[in-house]
Amino acid sequence: MPTGVALREVRKLLFDAAERVLLRDGPSGLTSRAVTTEAGCAKGVLHRHFPDFDAFLAEFVLDRAQRMDEQAAALRHAAGTGTVAGNLTDALTALFRSVAVAIVPLVTYRDELRARLRTAWPAGVPVLTEACTMIASYLAAERDLGRIAPEADVEALAPMLIGTAHLMFADRTGTPPEAEAVRAMVDSIIGGVLRDTQG
Template sequence: MPTGVAIRDAREQLFDAAERVLLRDGPSALTSRAVTTEAGCAKGVLHRHFADFDAFLAELVLDRIARIDGRAAALRDSAGTGTVADNLADALTDLFASVAVAIVGLVTSRDDLRTRLRRTTPTGIPVLTEATAAIASYLTVERELGRIAAHADVDTLAPTLVGTGHMLFADRKGTPPETGAVRRAVTAVIAGVAREPLR
């Protein structure tokens, strides 16, 4: 696209382009030129909307975190329905089948990006920290409903589940795990606190 031609929703178009590059080629291939080429726009478009490339990447990560926050509400609302294991397996699959694994790789590979993100996520790894909070919130409601034991330590279960999910999906070039594999892993993690049949 020639310079001077307006593009609609430039930020979202650039974010989507960055996500495609990240998923296809990995964090090391993510450059401003790669993003604008993928988006089909002039390089200046990115710099019109963001102070620099690290600012763009930080906004990309924050945008994807906002999506996790939206899914967290839906997960919390699912408490008391279906089974706890199915709800958790679905949530982990939804999270890690998306761009989350690639975003984690991006964050861990760029020191300047991590430094910027410390302003909003002072501890942990952005995306994984928010996913852990979402799972903990859901487990808290299920504990209140009596579907997991009153003594269940949700602050330990949540990062255990997120770490397990991350490991299952970590090979972004390989075949994603089957639904049954995710459910078996979740079932193993919650077996000691589940108060419903674990089929």
């Protein structure tokens, strides 16, 4: 039986390989053989540590969703600095240029993966629901600082920003949108609630 440290190392190796395959080849290219080949290890390594491939994928998706805690903390820390629209543009661009945008079609593509995720993640799609929480928390902080209107409904604005950004970045094979386009989208959604107190 491997030690906890060894297991963490194997998980990291396999999860990082899965991310590279998913970003490069999309959900249809993400197979256990593709992951182990990318990781440079025998196929049996994955099956020694996970009951089956969907169990591996469920843990991979949840691991990537949990990694958003660091992004969320950085965005909350940015409250009161720069501009609200600039901070949101940077956060959304970083989010959707990461593996996040590729996880959504993966979850949609695999019925068994969705079923397994429901036990740990009862509502929404991992990553997107975390992203909405991250954006809503940031907007609430800016509202508390007076940089957006006190009546601003951050719980409604956050999914509007995430959903629209997801549509902009959804074409994995195309050219990602320029920062100016993302900023224009952000301005159109939050422009009505911004206050003149920004630096």
